[in-house]
Amino acid sequence: MLIAQYPTAEQIQELLAGPADTPVVMVNLLRFKDRADAKDEGLAGVDAYKLYGEPMRRIVEKRGGARRAVADRDHGGVDLSIDARMRRFATGRHFIAT
Numbered sequence: 590m591l592i593a594q595y596p597t598a599e600q601i602q603e604l605l606a607g608p609a610d611t612p613v614v615m616v617n618l619l620r621f622k623d624r625a626d627a628k629d630e631g632l633a634g635v636d637a638y639k640l641y642g643e644p645m646r647r648i649v650e651k652r653g654g655a656r657r658a659v660a661d662r663d664h665g666g667v668d669l670s671i672d673a674r675m676r677r678f679a680t681g682r683h684f685i686a687t
Contacts, residue, residue, distance in 0.1 A: 604681040
């Protein structure tokens, strides 16, 4: 099942109705601004993301999730402009609870 950034109520119900013992993997494809704005003004975009990402990682791990892969944009000196983050959750319920 694929769920968009803003899932519908039906998609959430489908996820919750899935097998209780089936893990869920979330993939985030991220593109960062060179410089952050708003409350994080002055930071590099990737550094501003870390202010959210690191605490979120701890929440995910506390609920039994795990980081599966991180691919950053500096790939052998080639800027891919997109970072990828994958997180594994024990079940759909764990994912929704996070």
